Amino acid sequence: MASVWVPVLYMFIVFGGLAVFSYIYRRNARTKSLPPYFPSHAERNAYVTLLGKTDPPASDALLKSALVRRAMADVHRVLRLREDKMALQALLQKGSIGDDLWNSFLAAEKEIEAEIMEVVAEANTFVEGWGQVIFPTANEMIANEKMRSLFESVEETKQTLALKYGIPPSGGLPALTLAPPAPQTPSKHSDGDASSDGESATSPRTPSKSSAKKGKKRK
Known part of the structure; x- marks a missing residue:
């Protein structure tokens, strides 16, 4: 009889x-706290x-600047969560990660939602309606x-390459200096032609001998 109860007791x-x-x-x-x-x-x-x-007390301008910086950090976190969510879901289905990391991710999503609502409320305390445009x-x-x-x-990359290959920092081709052409001095022949042309253009024409004789006959 005792031999019957021994395996039952063992299983229990x-x-x-x-x-x-x-x-x-x-x-x-x-009860264990999740890693952040x-x-x-x-x-x-x-x-x-x-x-x-x-x-x-801190000035309003300083507080507004700090609040905008806080909103920028929240935007970075939202983008990070969006990028990681699909990858974590795939890894969780394959069993590559544990539930602790996934639970930590879900807690971060809830935390960022509360953070966004808090930032919007803080922005509206400065200017009504600012919470809608701060993000x-x-x-x-x-x-x-x-x-x-x-x-x-x-x-920085340009400066590094310039130092590596010995290129001057200014770069580019040297500027070309174009001097104006020297004025041409007129030759003597051209001076003579110009003077004769000038005289023929300006001096009155002297009447010829035949025209003078015709004038005398008319008189």
């Missing part, structure tokens, strides 16, 4: 231990610090910064 101990272990593991997994998907929000911390200053403004500023960094990198 094994399955009971597994159930207790699973319960404890799940409870610890729920993004690092600390430095721009938000800077804005909150400036907003809390009272002696002396488009942040988008434009990000695009301008990208263009400026692109131009700066092009200039």
Whole structure:
């Protein structure tokens, strides 16, 4: 009779231990804090610090600038989440990543939604309706910064290549200096022709002898 209860007791101990272990593991997994998907929000911390200053208080211009910088950081995070979502979903389906990373991503999405609403509310405290345009403004500023960094990198590349290949920094071909042609001195023959032409053009014609005789006969 005892031999019948031994395997039953053994199975009860094994399955009971597994159930207790699973319960404890799940409870610890729920209570364990998820690793943050993004690092600390430095721009938000800077804005909150400036907003809390009272002696002396921060100016509105400084607070607005800090709020725009905060919105720009939020735009960067939104773009990062959009880029990573499809890749994380594919990796999660393949089993390449764990649920902890996916849960961290979902928590980051909820956090950025709350952050955007908070920025919009803060912008409306300065100017009514500014919350509707602060993120488009942040988008434009990000695009301008990208263009400026692109131009700066092009200039740095040009300088590096100029130093590498020994090209002068100014570049291009040397400027050509064109001197005006020297005035031509007229020859003696041309002077004579010009003077004779001038005299024939300006001096009156002297009457001939035949015309003088005809004049006498008429008289």
